[in-house]
Amino acid sequence: DTGVSQDPRHKITKRGQNVTFRCDPISEHNRLYWYRQTLGQGPEFLTYFQNEAQLEKSRLLSDRFSAERPKGSFSTLEIQRTEQGDSAMYLCASSHGTGGEQYFGPGTRLTVT
Amino acid sequence: GQQVMQIPQYQHVQEGEDFTTYCNSSTTLSNIQWYKQRPGGHPVFLIQLVKSGEVKKQKRLTFQFGEAKKNSSLHITATQTTDVGTYFCAGINAGGTSYGKLTFGQGTILTVHP
Numbered sequence: 145d146t147g148v149s150q151d152p153r154h155k156i157t158k159r160g161q162n163v164t165f166r167c168d169p170i171s172e173h174n175r176l177y178w179y180r181q182t183l184g185q186g187p188e189f190l191t192y193f194q195n196e197a198q199l200e201k202s203r204l205l206s207d208r209f210s211a212e213r214p215k216g217s218f219s220t221l222e223i224q225r226t227e228q229g230d231s232a233m234y235l236c237a238s239s240h241g242t243g244g245e246q247y248f249g250p251g252t253r254l255t256v257t
Numbered sequence: 258g259q260q261v262m263q264i265p266q267y268q269h270v271q272e273g274e275d276f277t278t279y280c281n282s283s284t285t286l287s288n289i290q291w292y293k294q295r296p297g298g299h300p301v302f303l304i305q306l307v308k309s310g311e312v313k314k315q316k317r318l319t320f321q322f323g324e325a326k327k328n329s330s331l332h333i334t335a336t337q338t339t340d341v342g343t344y345f346c347a348g349i350n351a352g353g354t355s356y357g358k359l360t361f362g363q364g365t366i367l368t369v370h371p
Contacts, residue, residue, distance in 0.1 A: 175357055186345050186361030200358060214314060239330040
């Protein structure tokens, strides 16, 4: 399977704990995006990378969220001191170049109890 | 900031009926994309529209991009049960530096009764 993969698929954590998610994009894609989706809503942009450079971060993203793409390949999204409001599906997508179609991974469903 | 609105939020149709969802952006778009998300699945790309007034067809699906590049529509002719899912439009803002950043609408949930 050469699609976008995400790990883990599900994560249940207690409020206040830190969590980290991983995304492996399609290998030749230089752009990688993180989105958050809650029930009944469309994906909400969080941040994106071109190669290893983080080009934009949503103003809605608190300082508890950080993302990296150290070698321009896989990416990690960390949430520190999780809150119940962080419960959502976290989607990763990748694309080749700018403005084109994005390929989404299956997502990581986070539940904060 | 940019907002993308979709109507209707829900649409229930009998199999064989037509379906249309409408998308409106608060800002001019450089392009608009449409995605389909099946229940329990992730968004899957359907099409991208770039030119003002552009119309594209994929079998029973017809996509339009408005002349002002601020609105779009998706029309499905003779729906089938396989069309069930949520249809999202997503726009990229014209100008600026957010090239590639998609702003999604809230989606239209389509159910098809056999």
